[in-house]
Amino acid sequence: MEYRNASRDFDAFLIDARDTAMLATTNQAYTMVEAVLTVFRRRLSIDEALAFAAVLPPVLRAIFVSGWDTAEPRKAFADRESLTREVLAFRGDHNVSPASAIADVAAALRRHVDRPAFERALERLPAGARGYWRA
Template sequence: MPVPPEYLRVGEFFSDFLLAVREETSLATRHQSYTCLQGVLIVFRRRLTPEQILTFAQILPPAVASIFIDGWSPEEFTPEWGTRDTLTREVRHLRQHHNFAPDTAIADVARALRRTIGAETLDAALERLGPEAAAYWAGS
């Protein structure tokens, strides 16, 4: 079996995804886009069980999946989802003095992810994770 292209060209795919995040968020740099992406992924991950984390990681492009699971600890589990404003503040808390995530960061990253992996793939995984997970990645 040949090596899947997403592994052969992982850097290219990741660069394209960061560009999509940058376009959706209107941030100025790839570094700002990365921090925004990382915050959105970590905030989401905190609300998932270990099994749910693996389910979600499997649909992500390899480099994005690595960011999603990097530094994970079971102790970070936070069962409460909270409001969109609360979640956005939590996204912005990551490296807060260097984080330029906009108020729309979660929806912006969701749109970039949908563009990259496809709405059907994302929605199928989210259906298994529950309504709060689907609401998080709604993209609106």
């Protein structure tokens, strides 16, 4: 059933993320979501990233692992301002994410996942991971 409703559920999530971030289009929201997920993934080991991906809805799971260069050096978690700069730099001129992008995606994501499973997954990740998804 999770896969049968994947497109509908993703559309609902994307509209939620768009509205939370006060963006004009779902295309803008998609880029914001992709940036937030990619910046987060860069800070996890492969095992940690796969454990996190397992609690995401199917389309978000696919976005999370899409284009993943597993040989890329792992980055350390940094302060929110530094992480936000990295999110805003993602895809350059095609990214109109607000400075609140991480918190906006975090808020929308929490409304579209199994909250207890999501929280359990975060508990197994580095402390910076939990802070990253603080809305």
